[in-house]
């Protein structure tokens with residue numbers, strides 16, 4: 001089972017350069033086996049051109065390295081905080097994909113302007129605030145995870161499977177590592193479309209709520225509202 005997870009997380013990591021979401025060593029993908037209480041993550045600083053399945057690092061939910069010769073990703077503490085709270089999440093991705101990272105650097109959330117967005121993300125894809133100096137001092141990666149959780153407070157993470165971290169970049173998640181990468185690709189496409197949409201129509205407003213509801217509910221069921229059930 002663990003070998004299967006290492007292989008699937010390795011394959012998911014290799015999708016990032018294939019889909020143009022990262023350059024060099026940027027970004028990372030992890031996947032969790034909740035029965036074992038272990039998650040697998042990309043090693044830190046390893047170029048995807050030379051990454052191998054056996055390079056994957058196995059971590060426990062206390063943040064200890066259980067298996068692997070290399071250091072885990074520098075973002076491991078962020079993945080860990082999210083796994084501890086987002087209990088339905090099976091995989092997490094961080095990238096520096098250019099368009100989503102540009103929205104993150106601009107400190108803007110990504111509004112829902114169309115059905116492409118609404119099929120995967122219910123409502124705005126938020127931009128999490130900057131960390132304070134104290135939070136950075138205390139632990140940048142851990143507090144990045146806590147600020148992501150704070151920003152999504154009250155929303156089902158599987159209804160908004162991604163977020164932007166201001167002046168940093170996007171994090172996405174999903175049912176497993178492969179699904180998390182899928183959501184990272186969709187997020188980058190939406191970021192690209194929205195930039196063009198705002199250029200073509202600077203006074204654009206979000207798509208009608210009834211359209212957003214229809215498109216999201218048709219894939220995610222009738223109760224996929226912001227934390228409350230529609231009567």
Ligand SMILES: O=C(CO)[C@@H](O)[C@H](O)COP(=O)(O)O
Nearest residue numbers: 025026027028044045073074
């Ligand atoms: O966001 C950052 C650096 O700004 C990191 O995500 C790096 O892009 C990848 O770090 P490793 O996973 O290789 O430690």
